[in-house]
Amino acid sequence: GENVEQHPSTLSVQEGDSAVIKCTYSDSASNYFPWYKQELGKRPQLIIDIRSNVGEKKDQRIAVTLNKTAKHFSLHITETQPEDSAVYFCAASLSYGQNFVFGPGTRLSVLP
Amino acid sequence: EPEVTQTPSHQVTQMGQEVILRCVPISNHLYFYWYRQILGQKVEFLVSFYNNEISEKSEIFDDQFSVERPDGSNFTLKIRSTKLEDSAMYFCASSDLGERYGYTFGSGTRLTVV
Numbered sequence: 001g002e003n004v005e006q007h008p009s010t011l012s013v014q015e016g017d018s019a020v021i022k023c024t025y026s027d028s029a030s031n032y033f034p035w036y037k038q039e040l041g042k043r044p045q046l047i048i049d050i051r052s053n054v055g056e057k058k059d060q061r062i063a064v065t066l067n068k069t070a071k072h073f074s075l076h077i078t079e080t081q082p083e084d085s086a087v088y089f090c091a092a093s094l095s096y097g098q099n100f101v102f103g104p105g106t107r108l109s110v111l112p
Numbered sequence: 113e114p115e116v117t118q119t120p121s122h123q124v125t126q127m128g129q130e131v132i133l134r135c136v137p138i139s140n141h142l143y144f145y146w147y148r149q150i151l152g153q154k155v156e157f158l159v160s161f162y163n164n165e166i167s168e169k170s171e172i173f174d175d176q177f178s179v180e181r182p183d184g185s186n187f188t189l190k191i192r193s194t195k196l197e198d199s200a201m202y203f204c205a206s207s208d209l210g211e212r213y214g215y216t217f218g219s220g221t222r223l224t225v226v
Contacts, residue, residue, distance in 0.1 A: 034215065036155075043203055043217040044155060089155060099145060099168055100215075102155045 002027040004092050006103030013080050014111050021106045023090035024072040030092040033066060033073045034100065038087045047088075048075070080110045114138040116218035118204050124224045125194055133189045133221045135204030144187045145205040146179065147217070148172070155203065161187065194225045 003026040013019050025033075031052035036044035050057045050064045050073065057064050061080075066073040077084055087107050091100035117136040125131050137144050146158040159169040159179055166179065176198075178190045187206075191198055204218040 036217075043219050045217070046215060091155075099157045099160045099170075100155075101157065104154045 002030055002092055002094075002101040004090060004101050004103040006090055006106055008106060009104065010107045010109070012109045012111060015080060015082060017080055019075075019077045019080050019084070019108055019110075021075045021088055021090070021108070022072060023074070023092075023103050024070075025092040025101075026071070027092070027094075028068075028071060029094055032093045032098070033064070034091050034093075035062075035064060035075050036089045036091065036102075038089065038105075040086075044089060077108075080108075082110050082112055084108060085110045114216070116204055116206055116216050118202075118218035118221050120221060121219065122222045122224070124226060127196060127225050128193050130190065130192050131194055131223060133191075133202050133204075133223070135187045135189070135218055136185050137187055137204065137206030138216060139185070141206035141208045141216075143167075143207045144179075144181070145207075146189045147203045147205060148200040149203065149220075150200045158189070158202075191223075194223075196225050199223055199225045 006023045034049035035047050037047045038044045048059050048062050048064050050066050052068055055066055061078045063076040087105045089105045090103040093100045119134045144161040147155050149155045157170050159173045160167045161179055176192050180188050201220045201222050203220045207215040
């Protein structure tokens with residue numbers, strides 16, 4: 001079955017700097033890759049997603065890139081703010097609407 | 113924005129007891145899911161439900177677990193004979209196949225088995 005790895009497990013950046021979180025997946029049939037942000041004690045919230053027919057997607061300060069050949073995808077947050085501090089989970093699924101396999105998460109801390 | 117609603121927010125139960133976790137998915141969604149998250153760990157898939165039947169389940173979802181959609185709005189997860197290791201946050205989610213709402217998680221039920 002699908003296996004999703006995520007790096008780094010923790011990441012600290014200064015406010016205003018960029019943060020990059022990388023994920024790899026094992027099943028080449030996976031074609032939908034969402035990213036979730038989870039604040040302490042709260043539910044995961046979808047922040048951006050990408051499908052396999054797209055190499056990059058951007059939404060304001062957040063962007064995701066996908067390399068299907070290498071089976072990895074990355075989350076890029078620019079101009080980080082303290083409110084970006086949270087745990088970020090990547091996930092992969094065979095198609096939109098199917099169950100997800102989540103990565104182990106990255107705890108991002110944005111230092112003022 | 114439409115939400116997935118879960119009740120209760122926190123449930124404490126004695127080991128060996130049965131619990132029912134309740135969810136109200138977004139009304140026009142067709143796919144429903146249960147995930148769990150043990151404290152400090154990743155989110156794990158339990159089961160997906162479509163057209164009134166289980167469409168997929170993980171190894172975690174053994175005979176101790178069952179799901180039901182008893183009416184047009186509720187989606188429940190039943191855990192029989194709870195164990196200490198069932199203590200976790202349980203998230204319900206729903207989705208459709210369209211672009212509009214994506215895959216939405218509920219706010220979760222924290223289950224504590226004592």
